[in-house]
Amino acid sequence: MFVQTEITPNPNSLKFLPGKKVSNSGPYEITKKDDIQNELVRNILSINGVEGVFLGTDFISVNKKDLIKWDEIKHIVISLINDFYSEGKEFVIDKNLDEQNSNLNEIEQKIVKILDQKIRPAVAKDGGDIKFKEFKDGIVKVQLQGSCSGCPSSTMTLKQGVQNLLCHYLPEVKEVVAI
Incomplete structure (x- = not known):
């Protein structure tokens, strides 16, 4: 291999x-x-x-x-x-060990859909991920993982990419911050 x-x-x-x-x-x-x-x-x-x-x-x-x-x-x-x-193993992880987004309101569901369809694939190409955590008072809180965590360019990606995209599709969104 x-x-x-x-x-x-x-x-x-x-x-x-x-x-x-x-x-x-x-x-x-x-x-x-x-x-x-x-x-x-x-x-x-x-x-x-x-x-x-x-x-x-x-x-x-x-x-x-x-x-x-x-x-x-x-x-x-x-x-x-x-x-x-x-040793013949087919994969590293077979079951979802992470928390699921449940009980989301309509705007939160739209945020997650945009993150999943438009942002996560691009972030995955760089070896990372972005997870929705919270939406409150116009502010979307996300968690950056993998290569994105601690990346020098993640702030620019977050503001110029993620924030601009979410604000474009959802006028309720005013800002995106990483936690």
């Missing part, structure tokens, strides 16, 4: 493409190894300098501390991914 890597706009995040299914249930972010029992994710989070793992449909984004160089850990991550899939 050949695991490819892609750089992301975040210099402290790298996207690993195993050429196989990663998540069968949508995006999922893990920052503490005690929060998950998955062997691969726990092993990656055990690498010195790794701060988080984000699982997409067909990729794994790994976030590292600024002081650690990719040359020091990239080969370890690739080796762990290879070992995991060589």
Whole structure:
């Protein structure tokens, strides 16, 4: 198996493409190894300098501390991914472990639909995700995950991309902020 890597706009995040299914249930972010029992994710989070793992449909984004160089850990991550899939495993996560947006009002449902259809696919290409958290008094609160978390360009993306798009489609939206 050949695991490819892609750089992301975040210099402290790298996207690993195993050429196989990663998540069968949508995006999922893990920052503490005690929060998950998955062997691969726990092993990656055990690498010195790794701060988080984000699982997409067909990729794994790994976030590292600024002081650690990719040359020091990239080969370890690739080796762990290879070992995991060589054991015959078909995917990393099979069930949705994250919370669902339930009991949303009409405007919140529209916000989530726009995020899902127009923004999340573009953010996923960069190894990240955006999740709706709250809408109150014209302000949409979102959570940036994966490569987007801590990315130097995420503020510009949030304001010029996400905010402009939501304000265009939904006049009720005045501002978008990351939490």
